[in-house]
Amino acid sequence: MEKDYKQSEQSYREAKMTEAQSQFQLTPAEHQLLAELGLDAKLASYNVKRLTAKAGEVLYNPGDTSAAFLVLLNGSIRVELITKSNREIVLYRVQKSQTCLLTTTALLKSEVYFARGVAESDITALAIPAKNFHTALSTSPKFTQYILSDYAHRVESLVKLIDRITSKDIKSGIANILLSECGTDNIAKLTQLEIARNIGTAREVVTRKLANLEKQGLIKRERGRILILDKTALAALAS
Template identity: 30%
Template sequence: MNDLTLLTDQFPLLQQLDEVGLAILSRAQRVQLPADQVVFHQGSACTHFIIVVSGVVKVLGRNANGRELILYRIENQGSCVLTTSCLLGAEDYPAEGITETEVTAFLIPLSEFQRAIAESEGLRRFIFDSYGERLAKLIGLVQEIAFERIEKRLARYLIEHVGPGFVLLRSHQEIADELGTAREVVSRQLKQFEQKEWVALSRNQVLFLNKSAVKRAAKES
């Protein structure tokens, strides 16, 4: 399977591109990245539009004290909202991207990205449809952090990520990074769940004892 066929098979919107769009895609650079590799650094120049066809890239912000917040993940068949924003605004990256798994992606250089916006209706629609979808999810995260109680957010996180045997294998710090809060806040809230006999805690592990109660907490207003 050639690169152009791989892209059009993965993304239905790309199957009806005009000649300009197809020409741009045919020149995209295919890259294979190992897990735990930095894709872009916070503060670095944005030089390529990124299309992920397999694997996962996490995008996280980091403040001056080193505290991290996972903003979102670019997963199979996805593009990066920050990359699009930086390319459109000629800005440096405000966050960092790191592969969580092996990743296959395609890179379109800035000059070709600008041509796509100006000359290819189909590729322009693909770029902005992806941008709008992921921007909405990012705004949803901001609203959660700003307005929802940590008890509800933590309960929802536990329900969404629990594994086989009703066990979640995560450290308190990892959960805090996902939720955009401090480890101490997560530890305190998990301890309250344990005191209510909803969960049992051990090192890097949360065992569900009363999943129904956790579900109710995740849905409470």
């Protein structure tokens, strides 16, 4: 029963990516983006479609196959690993014009996903069906270079994540996350649970470490966000 449910859920997501091509028209901005990726010249053969999803919607689960290669136009996708202890670890995020490492891997090796992809906000993406993705790789050197470049970037970010997770200095990992998510207003819009997911630890551990940083005068905890009071000291801690 569970398997049938997963299959029907995936079929539903795949169906959303197969809108009638006759009703699909690219905007000038979408044409420009595809041209930058080396795809615009032979657009018809790539069978490009538009995909939309609401914030919180699951795009794929562990065990799903990849239906299409996505080029994100707006919004953010969070890719997270669910551990055996049911803990969520954020592997990376996909932003505008970026690719999803797991999707690319699944398409290249015809394998299933081992993590979950969730729309963090409302998203719009251009979807290239799996078989057309391989056509694009064989006909567009520019597209191939784009895939390899973004793939290398993703691998590098995962190596850094592993380094953070395996590091015994959790406080340093928290400092890194706060600084990377900090805006010009010195506010990192993160919950304690989100910080825990990003560094691969328990929420209770993050709560204790943040309380300690607050006592030192480096930060101030507020609902749904962290105010950074001493960025210099936090940067020293991160390094």
